Amino acid sequence: MGENLSKEINLNIKEFKIDLLKNGGDPGVLIPLLQSAQDSYGYVPEKVINYISEFAEIPAAEIYGVVTFYSQFRLKPLGKYIVKVCEGTACHVNGAKSIVNMLLNELGIGVGETSDDGMFSLLSVACLGCCSLAPVIMINEETFGSLTPDKVRKVLKKYRQK
């Protein structure tokens, strides 16, 4: 399994060990490695953490510490529908806060989280590139603009029925 896994996460064990030694065992060298795992899987799976722990002789708890410290890392796969809510300036002044609150209420998850049924993940972004439609959300590749909390509820209903 180890060899396959290292291929999947594009990992050069020798290079990594040298880096680790050079940096006096600093767990910061784990970051590119964890990023690579996340690029491959969409999140950092437990099997990758255990694998790194074994070959790098770093306790798994320490690796979990790095993963949970940096908000860019996820320990769970993203949901089927990825809801990106824009909190950039244009959206902010046009009521993004009420949109975020409606999403939090309707989805029952926080920003950066995925619902237990694996349907929705909620992410916050700085601009979706269509400020004239503020406030804006995107669900997977679809954009919804000029939103009100009520419109958000209707959009989510549509996705729940898909």
Ligand code: FES
């Ligand atoms: S600020 Fe929201 S789309 Fe640009």
